[in-house]
Amino acid sequence: MRLLWDLYATWFKMGLVTFGGGYAMLPMIQREVIEKRHWATEDEILDYYAIGQCTPGIIAVNTATFVGYYQKGVIGGIIATLGVVSPSFIIITIIAAFLNNFLEYQIVIHALKGINIGVCVLMVKAIMGLWQKSIYNIGSFVIFALALILSLFTGLSTVILVIVAAVLGIVFSKLKLVKVEGDQDA
């Protein structure tokens, strides 16, 4: 019961302070899920993101379901997901009911501009953390650079990019150009 409540409360907090989308949630996931609760490692979160990219649904929700499922099975997945969507439900309902001109208040516009700066700050640090762990040699850098260029400058769907990265992963593993999990004990 206690764990279910923790799952709900933690993911509620995540939904409440994330502006943007699933990826903007990363700094909060690093702090709350990885460092504070030890519900997942950074590597596992990247796995969930990778899977979330090529499976249906919203990435934030998929990640919540993953983390919840591994803590407390099916019910854990459901509770974590309900946690992450609850703030949206409450806030949007209030806005839709009473504040249809919400975006016309000057103070809201100023605060949002400031909040966006805050999100940028958090993302820089989050990306630096991931970078140090995941871009460790020329092979991983090539995959990273290719994916970045293709996603910024072409309209290729992410699903295709994921498939390309997967193929490169297999090829580069054979050439010992990337580190493969579990290799050291083999």
Next chain:
Amino acid sequence: MLSTYLSLCIEFFKTGLFSVGGGLATIPFLKEMAEVYGWFDLDTLSMMIAISESTPGPMGINMATYVGYHTGGILGALLTTLSIVAPSIIVITLIARFLKEFKKIKVVNEIFAGIKPAVIAFIIAAVYDLFISTLFNVDAGLSFDLFNIPCIIIFLVLLFIYLKKPKIHPILIIFVAGLCGVIFSL
């Protein structure tokens, strides 16, 4: 009215099932709903997108809640929110159940070794627009005005503090940044 609720459930379940990626992937589905059912017009949709982007929570969920409320009140909002996450819960629970087994297979780990560096690129690509629109005046053209100096200064100061004192909670950074936005009328 009952049939409206049922259609809302079906349409949002479909959206959750077929929109792969993030919140932006739901927009084409919402456009189609506007055309087929006339639940809202395209102007209303643009407003809903703007509000969903500027309120906390995953954007896809915010939009689902908003459309649900707009079309069927609180009950509508509840149904659309639950419907859009239901496919994620089902699909991810199934994947999560088998992921640990899959990860014992060598080639699966090789695939993940390739996808991980790409995911970092996807994260950067996803926040790229936010960075540009927050720190630069895009429509200013190539002049000194291109740089949004006050925003860049606040960004650098907060980033410096956050990197020096990584224990600061991300929520505090968001809060202080929002406050700066109001104080300096950004």
